[in-house]
Amino acid sequence: GQNIDQPTEMTATEGAIVQINCTYQTSGFNGLFWYQQHAGEAPTFLSYNVLDGLEEKGRFSSFLSRSKGYSYLLLKELQMKDSASYLCASMDSNYQLIWGAGTKLIIKP
Amino acid sequence: IAGITQAPTSQILAAGRRMTLRCTQDMRHNAMYWYRQDLGLGLRLIHYSNTAGTTGKGEVPDGYSVSRANTDDFPLTLASAVPSQTSVYFCASSRGSAGGELFFGEGSRLTVL
Numbered sequence: 001g002q003n004i005d006q007p008t009e010m011t012a013t014e015g016a017i018v019q020i021n022c023t024y025q026t027s028g029f030n031g032l033f034w035y036q037q038h039a040g041e042a043p044t045f046l047s048y049n050v051l052d053g054l055e056e057k058g059r060f061s062s063f064l065s066r067s068k069g070y071s072y073l074l075l076k077e078l079q080m081k082d083s084a085s086y087l088c089a090s091m092d093s094n095y096q097l098i099w100g101a102g103t104k105l106i107i108k109p
Numbered sequence: 110i111a112g113i114t115q116a117p118t119s120q121i122l123a124a125g126r127r128m129t130l131r132c133t134q135d136m137r138h139n140a141m142y143w144y145r146q147d148l149g150l151g152l153r154l155i156h157y158s159n160t161a162g163t164t165g166k167g168e169v170p171d172g173y174s175v176s177r178a179n180t181d182d183f184p185l186t187l188a189s190a191v192p193s194q195t196s197v198y199f200c201a202s203s204r205g206s207a208g209g210e211l212f213f214g215e216g217s218r219l220t221v222l
Contacts, residue, residue, distance in 0.1 A: 099151030
């Protein structure tokens with residue numbers, strides 16, 4: 001079956017670095033997405049990886065290993081506004097997104 | 110630029126009633142989607158439309174119907190609401206049907222009593 005696993009909750013300190021992991025098993029693979037969702041709001045796009053390696057975009061980076069079915073989102077220089085849920089989603093062979101339940105990131109001062 | 114507009118924002122509904130959630134986008138995107146989001150679960154696709162005039166079933170389509178008469182509008186109808194349909198519903202769109210970034214509406218919180 002298709003499955004996305006990511007930790008339920010993580011806590012980190014303002015100014016620090018945090019890595020949110022995601023493992024996926026989908027029927028075929030057409031890329032891995034990360035979205036950010038603040039409480040009570042809509043998800044917003046952060047990154048897309050389809051090739052192995054690291055994609056850097058400002059304070060956020062996303063990594064993909066297709067052979068391991070593994071991705072992570074790296075957040076640097078954490079700010080209080082980064083407190084949110086981070087959703088991992090894999091696109092299957094039919095171009096449908098399979099979503100993880102999300103990782104709630106709590107930032108402490 | 111509005112992006113995607115959903116209505117209503119929130120609704121309390123008696124079981125057995127019919128309800129339509131509205132979704133309108135102004136980005137001229139071809140593909141549109143309806144998801145539900147429940148605590149502890151990932152977003153689950155209800156129905157989708159790759160282009161105006163076509164629709165398809167997602168992971169959890171039972172009890173829901175959609176239509177796509179034009180590019181901009183993609184309403185979701187609950188013919189006879191049940192308590193298990195209590196959820197937050199998100200409408201989304203993307204430029205093409207073969208993947209790509211999704212743009213989400215602000216969500217409609219539905220409570221069925």
